[in-house]
Amino acid sequence: MHRRITNCHIHTFTLAHVPARFIPAPLGLLLRTPYLWRPLRWALTYLNPFDDRDKYQRYTNFVRVASKRTQREIFEAILPRYPHGTRFVVLPMDMDYMGAGAPTERLDAQHDELARLRDAFPDVLIPFAAVDPRRPGLLPMLRTLVQERGFRGLKVYPSLGYAPDHPDLMNVWAFAAAQGLPVMAHCSRGGVRARGLPPAAVEQFTAPHRWRPVLDAFPTLRICLAHMGGNLEWDRYFAEGRRDGVPLERQSWLGQILELLRSERHPGLYTDISYTLFAFERYAAPLAVFLTDPRVSGRVLFGSDYYMAERERADERELSMRLRSALGEASWWRIAEENPARYLGEAK
16 A cells, blocks of 8 residues: 655745844845855854754855745755655745744745645645734635635644744634635744743743633634654753652643643644654653654654755655664654544544
C-alpha cells in the first residue's frame, strides 16, 4: 500500500510579507543586501564560533530563504526533500499588528498568492488562513477564504499580542467548529513576538493552559499547539521531574501539553514537533517514549517548520529520515500520515 507523508507545518511567506522593522536596524538593512550575506555569516560565526544557534546567523539564513521573490520559489525548494506525493500544510503569517511597521505586501496579497500556489500544486499543498483578532472584517475574510477559495484551516500566533480567548477569536472558533476547520497555534517561547512584549506577556498569551477556555467551549474543535511547547520547555520538563498535584499553569509547557492530552477531556487537541525536533540528538529518544502512551501517540503531528528551521544546522530530508528510523515504522506513520488525516478532518 502506498503511504503518504503530510508535513503539517511549513511557511512560504517572503520578505515582502514581513514588517520593515522585523529584524532590528541596522542589521535588518544589512541582511536585506544579498551580497553581504556570506561575509556577514562568516563574521558572526567568527565573533561567536561556539554557538550553532546564534540568533544573528539564524537571521541571515532566514533572510536567505525569505528573500526569494515568490512563495512558489520557496515552496518548490522543499519538494525534492521529501518523497513524491508528500503533502504540506502552508501557514501564512499576519504580522501587521506586531508593532514593527507595515509589510510591503498586505495579508490579502499573501493569501491570494498562496491560493494560486495551491492551484498549481492541488494535490500536495494545503493552505491555511492567517488570523489576528485585531484585523477589521476578520470573519467575512475567513468566510470568503474558506467557503469560496478552499482554504482548509486557520493559523494563529498569540505571541504577536493577543490571547486565545480574545472575544473576537471566540467568534472565529465558533466559525471554525461549524466548518470543521483545524487550527494551528504557535506554542513556544521562541519565534516571533510583538515589539515590546515582555516575557510575562508572552506566557499569558501563548502558554498551553491559556487554551483551556477554548477547549472547554468548543470540545470538537481540532487545535494543534505547535512545537510541543518548544525546546526551552522540553529542557524545563527534564529538569523539574514529576509534578504530581502541581497546577497546570505552573508546569513546563511540555508538561502542560502532555497532561491535557492524557486527560482525554479534549478530543480535538493535537500538538506537533515542528522546529523542536531539529535538536534531534536531545529530543528524539524522549519523543519515542512519549509516543508509547496511546493517549499521546494519536495526537502528535509531524511538521518541520520549514523554512524557520532553516536557521538550524540540519536538512529537512535528513531530519525526517532520521526521525523515521528513531521512532520505528508504526510510530512514524502514525504522526506523519494517520494523525494528520484526522487533524485535517479526512478520517475519524
